[in-house]
Amino acid sequence: MRYELYYWPSIQGRGEFIRLALEEAGADYVDVARGRESRRSGVAGMMALMESSRIRQLPFAPPFLRAGKLIIAQTANILMYLGGRHALAPAGEPGRLWAHQLQLTIADLVQEVHDTHHPISSDLYYEDQRKEARQRGETFRKSRMPKYLGYFERVVSANAAGKGYLIGARLTYPDLSLFQIVEGLRYAFPRAMQRQEKKIPRIVALRDRVAERPRIAAYLASKRRIAFNEDGIFRRYPELDG
Amino acid sequence: MRYELYYWPSIQGRGEFIRLALEEAGADYVDVARGRESRRSGVAGMMALMESSRIRQLPFAPPFLRAGKLIIAQTANILMYLGGRHALAPAGEPGRLWAHQLQLTIADLVQEVHDTHHPISSDLYYEDQRKEARQRGETFRKSRMPKYLGYFERVVSANAAGKGYLIGARLTYPDLSLFQIVEGLRYAFPRAMQRQEKKIPRIVALRDRVAERPRIAAYLASKRRIAFNEDGIFRRYPELDG
Numbered sequence: 001m002r003y004e005l006y007y008w009p010s011i012q013g014r015g016e017f018i019r020l021a022l023e024e025a026g027a028d029y030v031d032v033a034r035g036r037e038s039r040r041s042g043v044a045g046m047m048a049l050m051e052s053s054r055i056r057q058l059p060f061a062p063p064f065l066r067a068g069k070l071i072i073a074q075t076a077n078i079l080m081y082l083g084g085r086h087a088l089a090p091a092g093e094p095g096r097l098w099a100h101q102l103q104l105t106i107a108d109l110v111q112e113v114h115d116t117h118h119p120i121s122s123d124l125y126y127e128d129q130r131k132e133a134r135q136r137g138e139t140f141r142k143s144r145m146p147k148y149l150g151y152f153e154r155v156v157s158a159n160a161a162g163k164g165y166l167i168g169a170r171l172t173y174p175d176l177s178l179f180q181i182v183e184g185l186r187y188a189f190p191r192a193m194q195r196q197e198k199k200i201p202r203i204v205a206l207r208d209r210v211a212e213r214p215r216i217a218a219y220l221a222s223k224r225r226i227a228f229n230e231d232g233i234f235r236r237y238p239e240l241d242g
Numbered sequence: 243m244r245y246e247l248y249y250w251p252s253i254q255g256r257g258e259f260i261r262l263a264l265e266e267a268g269a270d271y272v273d274v275a276r277g278r279e280s281r282r283s284g285v286a287g288m289m290a291l292m293e294s295s296r297i298r299q300l301p302f303a304p305p306f307l308r309a310g311k312l313i314i315a316q317t318a319n320i321l322m323y324l325g326g327r328h329a330l331a332p333a334g335e336p337g338r339l340w341a342h343q344l345q346l347t348i349a350d351l352v353q354e355v356h357d358t359h360h361p362i363s364s365d366l367y368y369e370d371q372r373k374e375a376r377q378r379g380e381t382f383r384k385s386r387m388p389k390y391l392g393y394f395e396r397v398v399s400a401n402a403a404g405k406g407y408l409i410g411a412r413l414t415y416p417d418l419s420l421f422q423i424v425e426g427l428r429y430a431f432p433r434a435m436q437r438q439e440k441k442i443p444r445i446v447a448l449r450d451r452v453a454e455r456p457r458i459a460a461y462l463a464s465k466r467r468i469a470f471n472e473d474g475i476f477r478r479y480p481e482l483d484g
Contacts, residue, residue, distance in 0.1 A: 053400075060347045060350075074342070094312055120361060121378065136362050
């Protein structure tokens with residue numbers, strides 16, 4: 001089965017967490033909105049599907065994944081589905097719940113990163129909420145970012161299997177997402193992140209371990225990996241980096 | 243098995259979505275932090291558990307649920323677990339993913355409600371971010387709230403079983419959460435909500451259907467139901483209601 005991923009074509013955004021899982025799984029997938037514009041492809045194809053009256057289980061927003069007859073939305077939900085199918089999640093229910101719990105905490109962090117540049121409204125440009133963004137950025141750097149990263153450092157440290165992953169003795173989908181968090185924070189908050197990294201050696205080592213995996217390394221070097229830019233979740237606005 | 247719910251004792255907050263599911267299920271549970279303060283009860287007991295080095299699968303924040311040996315955090319994750327155990331979710335995987343997708347979209351809405359009164363920082367008081375809250379509140383009322391409510395109205399409308407629920411022909415856990423959303427928005431944004439309700443008759447009817455269920459009605463009339471107040475997610479600040 002070929003998966004169809006639907007997400008904005010010019011940003012990593014939330015879709016990137018799914019791309020990383022599909023790539024690590026070696027799954028057959030097409031990134032629909034990055035294809036030629038048509039009724040069934042490109043952004044037009046994505047919007048047509050979202051607004052189709054034939055779809056009963058409507059997504060609220062991209063990303064969403066078509067897997068045969070299923071259409072699944074919400075990043076963490078898609079990852080839970082893929083994790084179970086591609087050996088990227090623990091096998092039993094307690095482990096699956098734990099993996100999902102970590103992923104939902106990552107999703108909360110992603111939302112807070114987004115709100116550093118859009119504290120007032122997603123309908124307005126960054127330039128129209130710059131002053132408020134500076135305040136929110138400061139809170140994020142000084143309070144929230146250390147709290148989240150410190151939490152994940154503790155989780156890796158407390159993992160009884162002790163192999164440097166979040167869960168057990170091998171890679172699971174939240175590890176891939178935590179890799180993306182490190183990459184994104186390095187891009188968006190290089191100064192703050194440089195200071196932080198001294199306090200989170202296990203997360204930095206986990207990030208390196210993920211980057212070296214053959215399929216991930218090949219993906220990162222390919223044109224399929226969109227570069228970070230100032231339309232995505234992680235944006236480099238120096239004034240937000242203190 | 244008696245469940246242990248851990249959440250702040252003086253607010254509905256995110257814990258309320260779980261309380262509603264436990265009540266509808268007729269489950270045996272104790273609301274730990276509302277008990278007498280001790281090493282294992284009250285807020286002290288909750289904090290002690292969160293910081294315990296004996297817990298390997300740490301919650302990032304309340305709410306969390308202890309179910310036998312399991313400790314599960316993240317509201318939507320807890321509801322997925324309870325939904326499967328108490329017939330509050332569809333039986334098959336496609337239905338379970340769909341229920342969870344709706345719940346995660348409700349979680350996004352809850353976060354946006356929270357940010358109307360805390361657009362800059364959760365570490366600051368509302369009074370210290372009042373001007374920004376007014377701007378964010380306006381965006382929420384005019385753009386986000388209608389978008390979310392319109393989405394859920396479409397979902398109820400598109401439900402092929404046509405019984406006025408979000409999913410299929412009977413109640414599932416996202417229906418309970420949507421009830422709580424309506425109650426919360428009526429409390430926090432009474433004027434905006436009054437205007438909105440004309441456009442979402444199916445959601446209003448669903449809210450009424452949930453309120454009439456015997457166990458929910460009994461819960462709402464009991465002392466276990468904490469009143470809305472200005473420490474929770476849904477706060478009545480008239481200036482945010484336009």
